[in-house]
Amino acid sequence: MGTQIKKVSEIPGPKSKEMLARRAAALPAGLGKSTEVVVEKAEGALVWDVDGNQLIDFAGGIGMVNLGHRPQIVVDAIKDQMDKYLHTGALVTTFEPYLEFAELLNKITPGDFPKKTLLACSGSEAVENAVQIARYYTKRPAVICFEGAYHGRTLLTLSLTSKYALFKKGFGSYAQDIYRFHSPNVYRKPDNFTEEEYIDFCIERFDQNLISHVDPSSVAAIIIEPVQGEGGFIPVPKRFLEKIRKVCDEHGIVFIADEVQAGAGRTGKFLSIEHSGVIPDMVTMAKSIGSGLPISAVTGKAEMMDAPHLGGVGGTYSGSPIAVVAALATVKEINTPEFLAKSVHVGDAIRTRLNAMADKFSCIGDVRGIGAMLVVEFVKDKKTKEPDMDFAMAVIKKSVANGLILIRAGLYTNCIRFLPPIVITDEQLQEGMDVIENAIQEVLNERK
Numbered sequence: 050m051g052t053q054i055k056k057v058s059e060i061p062g063p064k065s066k067e068m069l070a071r072r073a074a075a076l077p078a079g080l081g082k083s084t085e086v087v088v089e090k091a092e093g094a095l096v097w098d099v100d101g102n103q104l105i106d107f108a109g110g111i112g113m114v115n116l117g118h119r120p121q122i123v124v125d126a127i128k129d130q131m132d133k134y135l136h137t138g139a140l141v142t143t144f145e146p147y148l149e150f151a152e153l154l155n156k157i158t159p160g161d162f163p164k165k166t167l168l169a170c171s172g173s174e175a176v177e178n179a180v181q182i183a184r185y186y187t188k189r190p191a192v193i194c195f196e197g198a199y200h201g202r203t204l205l206t207l208s209l210t211s212k213y214a215l216f217k218k219g220f221g222s223y224a225q226d227i228y229r230f231h232s233p234n235v236y237r238k239p240d241n242f243t244e245e246e247y248i249d250f251c252i253e254r255f256d257q258n259l260i261s262h263v264d265p266s267s268v269a270a271i272i273i274e275p276v277q278g279e280g281g282f283i284p285v286p287k288r289f290l291e292k293i294r295k296v297c298d299e300h301g302i303v304f305i306a307d308e309v310q311a312g313a314g315r316t317g318k319f320l321s322i323e324h325s326g327v328i329p330d331m332v333t334m335a336k337s338i339g340s341g342l343p344i345s346a347v348t349g350k351a352e353m354m355d356a357p358h359l360g361g362v363g364g365t366y367s368g369s370p371i372a373v374v375a376a377l378a379t380v381k382e383i384n385t386p387e388f389l390a391k392s393v394h395v396g397d398a399i400r401t402r403l404n405a406m407a408d409k410f411s412c413i414g415d416v417r418g419i420g421a422m423l424v425v426e427f428v429k430d431k432k433t434k435e436p437d438m439d440f441a442m443a444v445i446k447k448s449v450a451n452g453l454i455l456i457r458a459g460l461y462t463n464c465i466r467f468l469p470p471i472v473i474t475d476e477q478l479q480e481g482m483d484v485i486e487n488a489i490q491e492v493l494n495e496r497k
Contacts, residue, residue, distance in 0.1 A: 051476070051479075051480030051483060052476070052480075053095070053103070053105055053474075053476060053477045053480045053481075054103060054104060054105055054451070054452030054453065054480060054484070055102065055103035055452075056102050056103075056451075056452055057100065057101045057102055058100045058101065058102060059450070060085070060086065060098065060100075060102055060104070060449060060450050060451075060452065061085040061086070061087065061098070061100070062098070062099075062100030062101075062102065063100065064087070064098075064099040064100045065085065065086070065087040065098055065099055065100055068087040068099060069085055069087065083108070083445070083455075083456040083457070084108075084445075084449045084454055084455075084456070085449070086098055086104065086449065086454055087099045087100075089101075091106070091118035091119060092117070092118050092119050093117045093118060093119075093470060093472055093473070093474075094106050094117060094118070094469055094470045094472060094473035094474070094477050095118070095477070096118070096454060102452065103452070104449075104452045104453065104454055105452060105453050105454070105469075105473075105477050105480060105481045105484075106118070106454045106469060106470065107453060107454055107455050107467055107468065107469045107481050108454045108455060108456045108466075108468055108469075109337075109468040109469055109470050110336075110341060111310070111336070111456065111468065112278070112310045112313075112315060112336045112337060112422075112468045113336045113337055113340075113341045114337060114340060114341055114470050115313050115314055115315055115337035115340075115383060115392075115470060115471050116337065116340050116379050116382060116383060116388075116470065116471065116472060117340075117470040117471070117472035117473075118341075118470065120340055120378075120379070120382070120472070122378045122379075122382060123340045123375045123378045123379055125378075126374040126375055126377065126378040127342075127371055127374060127375055129374070130146070130370055130371055130374040131371065133370075134370060135370065135371060136366075136369060136370060136371075137370070138365065139168070139363065139367060139368035140363045140364075140365070140367075144370055146370055146373040146374050146377060147168065147368045147370075147373050149377060150166070150168070150346075150373050150376055150377045150380070151165070151166035151168070151346075151348075153377065153380060153381070154166045154334070154346055154348045154380070155348060157319055157380075157384055158319075158320065158332050158348045159320065159322065159323055159328045159329065159332075160328045160329075160330075160350070162350055162351075163350070163351035163352075164348055164349060164350060164351055164354070165348070165349070165351045165354035165355065166346055166347065166348040166354075167182075167346065167347045167354065167362055167363075167367075168344060168345070168346050168367050168368040168373065169344075169345045169346070169347070169364060169367045169368075170343045170344065170345060170364065170366050170367060170369070170372075171201070171335060171343060171345055172200075172201055172307075172309035172310075172333065172335035172336060172345050173200070173201025173202055173203045173206045174201075174203070174345055174364070174367070175309065175333035175334065175335055175345035175346060175347050176200045176201050176205075176206045176209070176272070176305075176307060176309070176333050177201070177203055177205050177206055178347050178362060179270070179272070179305045179331050179333050179347045179349070180192055180205060180209075180269070180270055180272065180305070181357070181362075182303075182331070182347070182349070182353060182354060182356060182357060182362070183269045183270035183303035183305065183330075183331070183353065184269040184270070185356045185357045185361070186269075186303065186352075186353045186356035187268075187269040187270075187301060187302070187303060189266075189267055189268060189269040190225075190226040190267065190269065191226045191227075191228060191263050191267045191268045191269060192209065192226060192227055192228070192268070192269060192270050192271075192272060193228050193229075193230055193263070193268055193270070193271040193272070194209040194211075194227060194228070194229055194230070194271075194272050194273070195211070195229060195230055195231070195232035195273055195274075195277075196211050196229055196230070196231055196232050196280075196460075197211050197212070197232055197234070197277050197279075197280030197281065197283065197460050198210060198211045198229075198232070198272075198273070198274060198277065198279075198280060198307075199211065199212065199216070199274070199277075199278055199279035199280065199310075200272065200274075200307055200309075202216070204223070204224055205224045207220060207223065208223035208224035208227045209227060209272065210279075211229065211279075211280065211460070212279060212280070212460055215462070226267075228258070228262045228263045228268075230254075230255055230258050230262070231251060231254050231255075231258075232251075232273070232277065232280075232283070232285065232289075233247065233248055233251045233283075233285060233286050233289050234281075234283050235247065235248075235283075235286070236283075236414070236415045236417065236426070236434070237434060248286050248288050248289060251286075251289060252288070252289065252292050255289075255292060255293075255296075259296070265296065265299070265300035265302065266300065268300065268302045269302065269303060270302060270303040270304070270305050271293050271296070271297060271302055271303075271304055271305065272305040272306075272307055273285060273290070273293060273305075273306065273307065274306075274307045274308075274309075274310070274311060275290065275306055275308070275311060275320075275321040275322040275324075275325065276310075276311040276316065276321045276418065276419055276422055278309070278310035278311060278458070279310075279458055279459075280458075280459065280460055281417075281424055281426065281458050281459035281460060281464045282417060282418040282422055282423060282424040282458060282464070282466060283417065284321075284324075284417065284418065284419050285325075287324075287325040287326070287327070290322070290325045290327040291325070291327055293327075294327050294328070294329075297330070303330045303331060303349075303353060304329045304330045304331070305329060305330065305331045305332070305333065306320070306322045306329035306331070306332045306333070307332075307333050308320045308321060308322065308332050308333060308334050309333055309334060309335040309336055309345070310336055310422075311419075311422055312332070312334050312336075312337070312338070313334065313336060313337035313338050313379075313380070313383055314337070314383040314384065314388055314389055314392050314471065315337065315392065315420060315421055315422045315468070315471075316392065316396075316418075316419040316420035316421070316422050317389050317390075317392045317393040317396065317419065317420035317421070318389060318420075319383065319384050319389070320332060320334075321419060321422070324419060330349055330350050330353060331347055331348065331349030331350070331353065331354075332347070332348050332349070333345065333346070333347055334346045334347075334348070337379070337383070338376050338379060338380055338383075339372050339375050339376040339379060340375055340376075340378075340379045342369075342371065342372040342375045342376070343366075343369070343372055344368075344369065344372035344373065344375070344376045346376075388471065391471050391472070392420050392421045392471045393420055393421075395420075395421040395469065395471055395473060395478065396418070396419070396420040396421035396422070396423060398475065398478055398479070398482075399421065399423050399467050399469075399478070399482065400416060400418075400423060402479075402482040402486070403416040403423065403425050403467075403482075404416055406425070406485075406486055406489065407425075410489055410490075410493065411431055412427050412428065412429075412437065412440055412489065412493065413425055413426070413427060413428075413489075414426045414427065414428035414431055414434055415428075418467075421467070421468075421469070421471055422467075422468065423466075423467040424458055424459065424464040424465060424466045424467065425464065425465050425467075426459060426463060426464045427440040427441045427444070427463050427464070427465075428463070436459070436461035436462075436463035437463050438457075438461055438462045438463040440463070440492060441457055441459075441462070441463045441464060441465055442457065442462075443488075443492045443495075444465060444485065444488045444489055444492055445457060445465060447487075447488035447491055447492065448484050448485055448488045451484050451487070451488065452484065453481050453484040453485065455485070456468075465485075469481070
């Protein structure tokens, strides 16, 4: 029996149930919640609920806390900044933390060319700014995105987002000049294709879409997640990313890599696209770059970032000094060999356990991802690969009830995603994996 999870009541307990009732009465019904955990405090990879239960966090705020909950260097940076000033507005004044953070991102993101950085508050805003800048720079309207993508919940980014029923149903009409292409998913390739043949097929289909869907001369940008997040942690094959780069070079299209979830050291490199060696023109970052504070960034070629007219970009809250100093402290720590090695270590430990479970349980169809960004996909049959979203939900409910915070993912919502804080200890990690394995076995036993 592990020692990191400590239960003093059922989860949710009486205080949690009271809070959940208040939530139901006060908040919109459409504001989803993946668990019934009501948080009192959190530190590292641990969360304490209002009933006094101590839980292990494998969700990490949907990838917001790669550096852990309340990292001391970030807390100290915030406290120090609060004694100076809270907000003067980057549209009104200049303050050094914004400059220092932009200079850091300009230096560490891929590409040996002059870069500039624009800060915003959310991943959606970063993507929206990147697309707007690309349109301004190219003087073209169209944007290519991909099946399975998630880019945000604003009008433009929701237009770019896939998974219609969960995110888009009832909110249309959507932005125009958005063209969605097929994205490779090697696990769900046709049986008659080898992996390489399937990637060839996807590349051929890409070329065909540039005739049947949109002409390259009208395309401002191609945006892609190098590892799809909400789509199910699907790594995009290197050759497909290289194809996008080639098309962008040939036709003057801006290549945008959306690193909101896969970036910030999650995959063992600062940005996930670095694994491919492909250099994008712009990258969007958010989530863990701020250790949970609302901050995002677009970093790109200086000539592109400079394209909009004076006053054409920016926002009242964008580049909040409190968020910027938190992000500066976070990224300095994340972009170290030691942290990136720990990310690989955590990912290897999770993958080893999941692969063993896949050999043991026929309900597991696939284990995939890069570094510490991994999913397990549940299916009703390994041969047909029919998604089993009910099984995934049942495993999550049992795991949470036993002290492990988990969330789902995938186009069919039949995957469990693994985004624990990278600072998690080996003991915490293995105890969490034990909870998942036991939950899978219990669900299988109940189905007999």
